[in-house]
Amino acid sequence: MQDLAxxxxxxLMNSIHANSKLIKLLISFITKDDExxxxxxxxxxxxxxxxxxTVVSPFSTSRTTxxxxxxxxxxxxxxxxxxxxxVIESRVGVGTKTVATYRLSNIDTPPLGDIGEMMMFAIQAxxxxxxxxxxxxxxxxxxxxxxxxxxxxxxxxxDNPDILLWIKDYINQEIRREDL
Amino acid sequence: MKSLADLIKLREEAQKxxxxxxxxxxxxxxxxxxxxxxAAGARPVLNxxxxxxxxxxxxxxxxxxxxxxxxxxxxxxxxxxxxxxxxTYVHVNPEKAKEILESHIKEGKILEKYxxxxxx
Numbered sequence: 001m002q003d004l005a006x007x008x009x010x011x012l013m014n015s016i017h018a019n020s021k022l023i024k025l026l027i028s029f030i031t032k033d034d035e036x037x038x039x040x041x042x043x044x045x046x047x048x049x050x051x052x053x054t055v056v057s058p059f060s061t062s063r064t065t066x067x068x069x070x071x072x073x074x075x076x077x078x079x080x081x082x083x084x085x086x087v088i089e090s091r092v093g094v095g096t097k098t099v100a101t102y103r104l105s106n107i108d109t110p111p112l113g114d115i116g117e118m119m120m121f122a123i124q125a126x127x128x129x130x131x132x133x134x135x136x137x138x139x140x141x142x143x144x145x146x147x148x149x150x151x152x153x154x155x156x157x158x159d160n161p162d163i164l165l166w167i168k169d170y171i172n173q174e175i176r177r178e179d180l
Numbered sequence: 181m182k183s184l185a186d187l188i189k190l191r192e193e194a195q196k197x198x199x200x201x202x203x204x205x206x207x208x209x210x211x212x213x214x215x216x217x218x219a220a221g222a223r224p225v226l227n228x229x230x231x232x233x234x235x236x237x238x239x240x241x242x243x244x245x246x247x248x249x250x251x252x253x254x255x256x257x258x259x260x261x262x263x264x265x266x267x268t269y270v271h272v273n274p275e276k277a278k279e280i281l282e283s284h285i286k287e288g289k290i291l292e293k294y295x296x297x298x299x300x
Contacts (some may be wrong), residue, residue, distance in 0.1 A: 006223075010215065017246075070215055117227060121213065124230070125244050152187035156194040161234035161242065166190055170182040 001074055002108045003113025004038075010071025011040045011098055012122045018044030018096065020129055023122075027115070028136035034104050036084070043095040052090050075100055082106040118170035119144070127159040135175045142174045186213045197237065207240035207285050208260040209233075212245035220254035221273065228274035229257070229281065253296060259284050268296040 001007055008025070015023045020042035028037045047055065056073050074084040075098075084102025102109065119133060123146065133144040146158060149167070156163065207293050211217065211226045229242045240259075248256050257280060257292035260266050269280055276294055283291045292298055 006218065009218070013213075103279065117223065120230070121223070121244070124226075124242070125213070148184075149187065150282060152184060153191050154195075156191050159241075159243075160190075160194050161188055161230045162194060164188075164230055165234055166186060170186075173182050 001078070001110065003111045005113030005115050005118040007071075007075050007078055007110070008038060008040065008115075009118045009121060011075060012118070013125065014043035014071055015040060015044055015096065016129060017041060018046070020044035022130045022132070024134075025131045025136050026134045026136070028134075029104055030136070031104065031138055034081075036102050036104050036109065039097065041095065041097040046092040046094050046096055047090040047121065048092050051107040052088060055088060056086070056156070072098070075170065078102065078110065081108050106128065112175075115167075115175055116168035116170070119171050120168040123167065124159050124164055127157050133171075137175075140177075142171075144171055144174075181190045204262075205239050205241050206262055207238075209240050209281075209285070210245050210258040210260065211242070212246070212248045212254055212256040212258075213244040216247055216251035217254045217256065220251075222255040224274045225255045225257065225272050225277045228277045230279055232281050236281070236286070238281055240281075240285045242275045250296070253299070270296045270299055 008027070010024070012023060022043050024039070024041040026037065026039040030037070041157045055074060058074075072086075072088070079100050079102045082102035083106050084100065087099045088096065090096040115135070119131065123129070123131065130146045131144070135142040149158065153163065158164070158167070189222070204288065209229060211222055211229065213222055215228065220235050226242070226244070233240060233242055245258075249259070250256060250270070255272045257269045257272045257277060258266055259269070259280070269276070269291070271281070274296065280294060283289045
């Protein structure tokens with residue numbers, strides 16, 4: 001995994017395949033707390049306790065639950081190597097919440113990567129899912145909500161190629177501002 | 181600068197395109213976007229496909245799928261035609277993806293040299 005966007009996309013894909021209707025994503029970088037926090041919360045089918053146990057373990061996941069695969073294990077490994085932690089809460093029929101934290105100043109933290117492209121791929125994977133994406137960097141807060149985008153678009157689907165490219169560029173423009 | 185106001189313009193353009201051509205596209209272009217595909221370089225391929233389809237208004241949809249089961253041949257792009265025919269392109273990179281669209285989608289000619297049959 002080269003960058004944070006790829007780690008997060010893996011988790012988003014899990015949420016997408018869990019039949020979620022809404023996925024909330026928070027990426028925050030807080031310098032004074034020396035903390036990076038990523039929260040992915042979905043309202044998909046969720047996991048029971050047995051399954052939840054195997055999800056966190058990197059060696060039993062890929063065989064027992066094909067839908068989870070290595071994504072969770074990779075993210076857990078990232079958190080642990082950067083003095084952080086990965087916590088997953090899940091309830092069957094309610095959804096799953098994945099909280100990853102690690103130290104901002106740790107030398108092993110990955111670069112951010114292409115977050116706009118990541119969101120574009122997630123949206124394209126299943127157009128019907130809505131996203132509430134928040135990006136926080138100290139005092140800066142950017143929010144992206146697909147419901148608002150849909151209102152502007154009338155009946156045009158989000159997976160229209162022109163719209164997808166706009167979403168990618170818009171998100172990257174807002175989170176890569178020079179004043180950050 | 182991109183702003184939310186752009187969406188109104190994009191909406192109008194999208195509606196025009198829908199009016200010009202019926203929504204039934206001739207082809208469906210599918211990219212393997214499982215971990216194996218992504219690790220092999222499917223992200224820039226999918227990116228290129230979306231950009232080219234947007235720029236040239238090709239008669240196809242671009243979608244994703246999970247692991248196709250041929251991880252060694254990733255990145256894989258499958259092209260489905262209206263009759264259900266399937267062509268599997270393997271070891272695709274952004275340049276090949278562009279060529280595939282130009283040949284297969286625009287001119288209806290299968291690009292044999294990039295298909296799985298050519299490498300097997």
